[in-house]
Amino acid sequence: MENITSLSSIYALYQKLYEDIYVMNDETDLQYFKFVADSMKAYYPNSSLTKHLFENISLRERQFETQSKMEELLSYAEEKGSLEIVLPDIHGDTVRLSDLKGKVVMLIFWSSRNAQSISSMINLQNIYNKYNHKGFEIYAISLDNNRTQWISAINFNEFKWINVSELSYPDSHADRMYNVTRLPTNFLLNKEGALVTRDIYGRTLEIWLDNLL
Known part of the structure; x- marks a missing residue:
């Protein structure tokens, strides 16, 4: 130059x-x-x-x-499918991401302390209600460290899907595995458990679900 x-x-x-x-x-x-x-x-x-x-x-x-x-x-x-995540839900029961194979799964990272996360999750509810019976599930990982605040946000907003958390943020591991740098972030997994796309919402998400289910 x-x-x-x-x-x-x-x-x-x-x-x-x-x-x-x-x-x-x-x-x-x-x-x-x-x-x-x-x-x-x-x-x-x-x-x-x-x-x-x-x-x-x-x-x-x-x-x-x-x-x-x-x-x-x-x-x-593409080679092996999604990275495995094993976390406790709000009842303390362990839920494996791999146990959801056979369903189309949205893996979403959010936080009860993040307003944009809450808004995004609320906007997902209609789509979840529309497609859940067809085989669509949401595996929502909260990057929180306060159990009471986390569960309160879930109950208040009536998030009926699978809710899990390490409750150890900022020392959590799942977000690092998936290179999450902002909230909310989501990944869509097909029925085989392979990651197919990320950060999709609204009508774009519905089009993907219509094709995958």
Whole structure:
């Protein structure tokens, strides 16, 4: 890359092929971002462009790391099915995710402390009621550490599906297994227990269920 000490080199990093597709959009392109960033730090340490460039590099690194982990997860799922989870429900009974094979299962991570999670779960109720008798189940993992608060949220909102939790957040393990970085996050498993897609809601979820059930 020429003129690496020029501020114009920053703009060169963000050239687009199309409206929403960048020329430098692969993980291997990060080296060019870092070359320019190091140069900008040396010549323009106080520039806001330099600061934003370093922030963008950190963001891209996290995104590529997440993408890599998700690809590993999908590869494993394609080969062996979903990763096994064994957790206690609100009654203390152990429920294995693998015991639900034969049903289409939504594995959802949520928290009673997270308003967006609660809203998402409430919006799932109509779909659950519509498809549950056809073989659709929800395995909801709460990332909580307060049993009373967790159960209160379930009872108050009348979440009738399978509710489980380690009650050890932030030291829980299931969310790490599935590389959960935000709440809510969901994964859809087919009748064989293999992961087929993630983070789907509303009409999109219904279309998937119509095809899988």
